[in-house]
Amino acid sequence: TGYVTLDRGYKNTGATKSAITFLDGEEGILRYRGYSIEELASKASFLEVAYLLIYGELPTKEQFTQFESAIRSHTMVNEDMRKIFDGFPVNAHPMCVLASLVSAMSGFYPESYEGNGDENLDIVRLMAKLPTIATWSYKRSQGHPLNYPKNKLGYIENFLQMMFALPVEDYTVDPVVAEALNILLILHADHEQNCSTSTVRLVGSSQANLYASISAGISALWGPLHGGANQEVIEMLEEIKAGGGDVAKYVDMAKNAKTTGFRLFGFGHRVYKNFDPRAKIIKKAADDVLSKLGVNDPVLEIAKGLEEAALNDEYFVSRKLYPNVDFYSGIIYRALGIPTNMFTVMFAIGRLPGWIAQWKEMRETKEPIGRPRQIYTGSTLREFVPMENR
Numbered sequence: 038t039g040y041v042t043l044d045r046g047y048k049n050t051g052a053t054k055s056a057i058t059f060l061d062g063e064e065g066i067l068r069y070r071g072y073s074i075e076e077l078a079s080k081a082s083f084l085e086v087a088y089l090l091i092y093g094e095l096p097t098k099e100q101f102t103q104f105e106s107a108i109r110s111h112t113m114v115n116e117d118m119r120k121i122f123d124g125f126p127v128n129a130h131p132m133c134v135l136a137s138l139v140s141a142m143s144g145f146y147p148e149s150y151e152g153n154g155d156e157n158l159d160i161v162r163l164m165a166k167l168p169t170i171a172t173w174s175y176k177r178s179q180g181h182p183l184n185y186p187k188n189k190l191g192y193i194e195n196f197l198q199m200m201f202a203l204p205v206e207d208y209t210v211d212p213v214v215a216e217a218l219n220i221l222l223i224l225h226a227d228h229e230q231n232c233s234t235s236t237v238r239l240v241g242s243s244q245a246n247l248y249a250s251i252s253a254g255i256s257a258l259w260g261p262l263h264g265g266a267n268q269e270v271i272e273m274l275e276e277i278k279a280g281g282g283d284v285a286k287y288v289d290m291a292k293n294a295k296t297t298g299f300r301l302f303g304f305g306h307r308v309y310k311n312f313d314p315r316a317k318i319i320k321k322a323a324d325d326v327l328s329k330l331g332v333n334d335p336v337l338e339i340a341k342g343l344e345e346a347a348l349n350d351e352y353f354v355s356r357k358l359y360p361n362v363d364f365y366s367g368i369i370y371r372a373l374g375i376p377t378n379m380f381t382v383m384f385a386i387g388r389l390p391g392w393i394a395q396w397k398e399m400r401e402t403k404e405p406i407g408r409p410r411q412i413y414t415g416s417t418l419r420e421f422v423p424m425e426n427r
């Protein structure tokens with residue numbers, strides 16, 4: 038069966054060639070299709086970046102209008118999906134609801150797996166409906182009626198309206214909130230072959246449909262070592278606050294990760310070994326947004342203290358462990374009024390265009406089915422023993 042190289046966790050295995058995202062972990066560089074993340078986050082809109090990732094170029098005015106209006110006109114979700122949603126317990130985690138309902142979408146659009154579908158339409162449907170589905174969990178957890186999308190609103194404004202508007206009062210979108218969300222979604226939009234993206238590619242490599250592939254990506258993202266870290270960070274910071282703010286104790290616990298099993302959530306990255314450029318932008322944005330909104334969140338000070346304590350510690354320095362994208366993002370989400378258990382859902386809304394772009398590229402370059410090898414460590418051949426003799 039030939040020679041197999043073992044690389045647990047694929048730390049040094051390239052799975053594909055890709056023209057989408059450039060990442061230099063030593064220098065802390067991240068670019069989408071050649072454009073720096075710093076420039077995109079300050080100048081572009083999330084949908085513009087989505088178009089760039091998916092179709093390879095920044096859209097012209099006309100292309101953008103077409104893309105945006107297609108998305109606007111597909112924001113409603115089939116009412117029968119509500120029945121599936123209603124079957125979930127009220128306290129089901131929003132990530133499990135999201136993965137399930139996205140998986141269910143292929144059932145509503147069977148052409149996606151029957152092979153006679155329109156790929157661009159599937160892309161539009163996913164982009165359009167993910168925010169709608171995402172807000173359902175939150176609304177129900179509050180005992181509020183679900184809000185329908187309003188197509189006169191832009192992508193981010195519509196999401197905020199569905200999350201926060203109540204039928205009994207007027208709702209206007211705070212531009213500070215919309216702008217902060219725009220930056221966060223852009224920063225999350227792609228990150229080359231991370232765990233969830235590799236999952237989307239692997240599932241898609243068997244030629245499973247786009248909805249099924251994205252649903253698998255959402256499930257991969259949920260894990261606490263990946264996107265789920267943003268929820269874990271805030272829970273950790275809250276715990277530190279409740280215990281009197283002793284950051285040194287948590288640094289000590291993390292240093293002994295081998296025995297305590299405790300890691301500093303939001304710290305460390307497989308690829309970034311100097312700093313995570315996204316974390317740099319988000320840290321600054323956290324200061325800006327909180328001061329503009331007049332929010333005083335003591336957890337921000339705890340986060341800064343924890344970062345400082347860790348970065349002055351030999352354990353973290355020698356292992357090149359720095360705050361990652363998830364370290365400060367939760368503090369912003371909180372200031373925007375988004376509850377903790379929705380943080381990873383926000384990550385998923387941001388990452389969706391990246392997953393789609395990678396799935397599309399994989400199909401276009403006709404990647405073979407993903408099928409890693411193994412080194413077998415089990416028993417050698419042995420003879421079957423009938424049950425009565427065991």
Ligand code: CMC
Pocket residue numbers: 046231261262263264265266291292294295299300301302303304305306307308356358361362363
């Ligand atoms: N706290 C304490 N020790 C850590 C941490 C941490 N957060 N991260 C890594 N280490 C240690 C680890 O114990 C190991 O030590 P040693 O060399 O003594 O065995 C060393 O640093 C290298 O870690 P690794 O686990 O081999 O590195 P990895 O590339 O497999 O893992 C990671 C990367 C992000 C999963 C990991 O750093 C981690 O678990 N971080 C906490 C979870 C987190 O914040 N995840 C979000 C990642 S960024 C965005 C995203 O994907 O969502």
